[in-house]
Amino acid sequence: MGLKNESVLREEKGIHRFKIDLLRKTNESSSLIPLLQSAQESYGYIPEDAIYYISELVGIPAADIYGVITFYTQFRLRPLGKYLIKVCEGTACHVNGAKKIVKAIHSELGINIGETDPDGFFSLQSVACLGCCSLSPAMMIGDRTYGSLTVETVRKILKNYREGAIEE
């Protein structure tokens, strides 16, 4: 079954990019989280097949793996949009107007926190702090952090992504 799943995964994405060396050495359960992280890195989310595959590999029942996945906010079971927006709702951002930023994103993209827009371009997530509090309110798109946001700059940034003016 392990093999079958592996080939399913290969087919799905062309190349299966789990960190092979990690897999080879795996026999302790402490590798579960890194394995899930690398699955998510490869697919953008954790596909069901990957869960069964990992379950075989580390010998942990799939139900328990689901337990771990749903516990941590980082993991998701559904694919994300091309760009993940992490809007900060930490304390500094909250007192400096994070709500307005969330509203601006909402009015611009029509999505709420936890949602992906219909064409799969943006997903919106809320985070507790980006560690960029001195430039609050802040958000992160992909690996880039944007600070000192206003409703106007948010609109501009999102527009730039839409028009492909920003590349990853």
Added chain:
Amino acid sequence: MKEIKVGLATCGISAGGTAVFNEFKQQVSEKNLPVSLRETGCMGMCYEEVLVEIIENGSRYLYGSVTPEKVKRIVAEHIIENKPVSEWIVRGPDSGEQTDFFRKQKRIVLRNCGDIDPGNIDEYTARGGYNAIRMVLSSLSPEEVIGTILDSGLRGRGGGGFPTGLKWRFARQAEGDKKYIICNADEGDPGAFMDRSVLESDPHSVLEGMMIAAFAIGAEKGYIYVRAEYPRAIERLRRAIGECGARGYLGSRILGSPMNLDIVIKEGAGAFVCGEETALIASIEGKRGVPRLRPPFPAQSGLFGKPTNINNVETYANVPWIVVNGAEAFSRLGSEKSKGTKVFALAGKIKRSGLVEVPMGITINEIVFDIGGGIRDGKAFKAVQMGGPSGGCIPASMGELRIDYDEITKTGAIMGSGGMIVLDETTCMVDVARYFLTFTQNESCGKCTFCRIGTKRMLEILERITSGDGKEEDLDILEDLAQTIKRSSLCGLGQTAPNPVLTTLRYFRDEYIAHIKEKRCPAHSCPHLITYRIDPEKCTGCTLCVKRCPSGAIAGEKKKPHTIDPDKCIKCELCYDACRFHAVIKI
């Protein structure tokens, strides 16, 4: 030869630091300038990002708010003609000119931050880095190291304030064939960014602290648990660990001694409760990060059931300094029971937000006004929030309070990890309490009934109050629930979750009462309790607000006073932000 340093910690990058760095690079190569251009970490003055420092013969000029356009002039005048562009300098070479931001600071943890290139081990060693571990390996016994840390009075900087030397002693004395050390870099506290800054700006000082701890307790394996939201910190740590391995500071037979140590990074997966030490250990073991009952403490039975020492990033970063400078040098600083310095992440409604390190015993007012420059936009100082979701709000009237573990605890707040969020008159304290309860309610692992359901009940009440439906008996219920949750929760999360509510009830009770009895939010912040109006005296009829309003609530003729239809208004505040004449008012 001149040195140019560009601050490229996360906030420097998000303020546009990379473009500034590239512009310098281009100018340097185009004009073939004899300078050394390097990147560095957090310089502390985050409010002036992008920061660039130019150094020659010991004279230092720090430029703030640098843009690629400004680079051309800085190069032409300062680099080529030796005429510093004085109007852009935020900290000059003459000590008299030193800005107030630095005057009351004392940098131990931040000794190298913003000075060295975090990606180059040679810069760390050139400043005395790894001398402490050399000293330890060549001339000290583990007991002597523990004695030094005990004598220094260093207490854990992760929040609890437990004496670090004592913790090390317990782990040393515990029986075990294997022992572990862990660095807690989860920094889940919203509004705190000092651990990120230290890891991004000076990763080696943390690694060296871990090495010394490992020597003291006899561990051969170390873990750094970093939150995944900090990609830069992870990248720089990886690099630093790699460099250490190549130079023999990590691995087997460190620096030719009998000591072996490997350090690996574990990325956190985003759960606040994972910062709690037993939950963090479970998370490293690959399980759900759920706290467990103590004892046994990690010092006896921690990671994989072995004796484990766990400390915070800042705690470790202090250690090499203490070893090199002596316990006495450290314990001379600070107050009676809180020694040394503390790093604070200063943010919120403050003029100069940034990373500051001050001796313990300094007052809140000194931090807010002398260092932070006071409140933005001429508003009044209302309170500081310390300790995040486990802490509380200290009112401005207590500004003369000396900051140390015990003084802060007396107020009902806690020192916490060092987030200091400054609040002004426009911040509603009931909303702040509601905000934190939303946070803890979300983050509760759900194991204890009172933490799971009690915080939810408290949150519901706070939501009612902020939307104008509060009842008089709500305050008693809140206090009751708070006491029960504190008493019957298993871990620190639940035990401290009510603190933001309790402190605001204690110091800002009148605001709760105004919400409940008068259906009024004194800070004009709770959307349900405010209406927007246009002051006809001030309105010029510029129509800017009309264009912004998403709900068509504003009407009026050009050049004549406008009006807002309260029934259509969705309280988005865009008109308020847009009006240049302060004609939109909240009542």
